[in-house]
Amino acid sequence: xxxxxxxxxxxxFTLDSASYDAQATSAVxxxxxxxxxxxxxDGRAYKSVDKQWTFTIELLQDWGAASSLxxxxxxxxxxxxxxxxxxxxxxxxxAAFSFTVLPIFPTAGGAAPGALTDTWTMTVIxxxxxxxx
Amino acid sequence: xxxxxxxxxxxxxxxxxxxxxANIYDAVPEAPIVPAxxxxxxxxxxxxxxxxxxxxxxxxxxxxxxxxxxFSNAAALDNLEQMVISILGALNASKYELSIVERPSVTEVxxxxxxxxxxxLSVRYEQTA
Numbered sequence: 001x002x003x004x005x006x007x008x009x010x011x012x013f014t015l016d017s018a019s020y021d022a023q024a025t026s027a028v029x030x031x032x033x034x035x036x037x038x039x040x041x042d043g044r045a046y047k048s049v050d051k052q053w054t055f056t057i058e059l060l061q062d063w064g065a066a067s068s069l070x071x072x073x074x075x076x077x078x079x080x081x082x083x084x085x086x087x088x089x090x091x092x093x094x095a096a097f098s099f100t101v102l103p104i105f106p107t108a109g110g111a112a113p114g115a116l117t118d119t120w121t122m123t124v125i126x127x128x129x130x131x132x133x
Numbered sequence: 134x135x136x137x138x139x140x141x142x143x144x145x146x147x148x149x150x151x152x153x154x155a156n157i158y159d160a161v162p163e164a165p166i167v168p169a170x171x172x173x174x175x176x177x178x179x180x181x182x183x184x185x186x187x188x189x190x191x192x193x194x195x196x197x198x199x200x201x202x203x204f205s206n207a208a209a210l211d212n213l214e215q216m217v218i219s220i221l222g223a224l225n226a227s228k229y230e231l232s233i234v235e236r237p238s239v240t241e242v243x244x245x246x247x248x249x250x251x252x253x254l255s256v257r258y259e260q261t262a
Contacts, residue, residue: 009186021185022259060183060257113232115255 010092013057015069015101016076016085023069025117026058029089029097029128053124055087055101061116063108073120076103084125099128136261142193146172146254149226153219155199164243168216171198175253189260197224197252203239209248213237217250230255 011027013020020027034050062068076085084100091097101122110116143159150157155168165171175194183190197220201212217234224231235251 008184009181011184012187013184022183022188022190024184025182027184113230115230115257 006092011090013087013089015087016072018067018069018072020057020059020069023059023062024057025060026056027089028056029091029099029124030054030056051127053099053126053128055089055099055122055124056119057122058117058119059106061106061108061110061118070106070108070118073103073106077105089128094133096131097128098131100125136259138193138258142256142258143172143195146195146197146224146229146256149229150197150220150223153216153223155216165200165247167200167202167245167247168212169200170216170220171200172196173198190257192255192257195254195256197254198249199252200240200247200249203246203248210237213248213250217252220252224254228256 008026013024013027031051031053033048034052035046035048038045038047059069061070063070076083081103083103085103087099087101089097089099101124104120104122106120107118110118139159147157147159150170150172153170155170156166158165158169158171161171161173162169173196175196177194179191179193181190182192199213199216199220201209201216203209221231221234232253232255235253237248237250240247240249
């Protein structure tokens with residue numbers, strides 16, 4: 001089969017129905033799988049016991065802008081910290097994932113003289129629902 | 134009306150610099166009249182650094198070259214320093230990322246000797262239809 005290469009420019013996502021493409025420089029959906037190992041009399045045995053999904057995005061701060069994403073996230077984290085936000089994440093056309101995350105407080109400020117950035121590491125509730133087509 | 138880099142970025146920089154006492158060029162002039170400020174593309178010129186490809190968004194890097202006449206070393210350096218400080222003050226909008234000012238160097242353009250210094254500037258641009 002031919003080599004397939006997809007790049008970060010193929011990635012798109014919406015968070016709470018807002019498109020973050022214009023501000024996001026990186027978006028990663030990852031899973032930490034906890035596999036326990038048991039030393040039995042017959043040898044080593046393995047058991048997958050738990051999974052925790054995480055959605056990590058790196059962004060350019062947009063405080064003060066019209067329809068600021070940072071201000072929207074701050075408001076959500078302050079007003080409704082336990083209300084899940086829906087995320088629709090497309091790695092590339094034909095591979096989409098939907099899941100929910102809890103809001104977090106974004107960072108304000110950074111170092112001179114470059115653009116101010118932030119990394120949001122958001123805990124995914126449950127397991128993402130994948131759509132492969 | 135679609136945006137263009139010439140109007141919305143280089144033209145905007147030229148407008149922002151209008152208050153500085155110098156001739157402003159938003160492209161490389163054939164023969165600059167000093168004191169002069171020249172906005173020229175740096176390398177890399179365009180950096181793609183955001184996700185998605187439905188809209189073209191790039192980070193543009195520029196060199197703002199400040200030029201003064203080089204007759205007397207001490208006076209020329211003072212003039213150049215004052216012009217650089219004026220430029221940094223004029224480009225105080227949050228959209229402009231100013232990083233460094235390069236060391237002054239002597240350049241000959243035609244028969245004129247200039248003392249020039251480069252200021253690195255970055256700005257983000259989104260193409261709209």
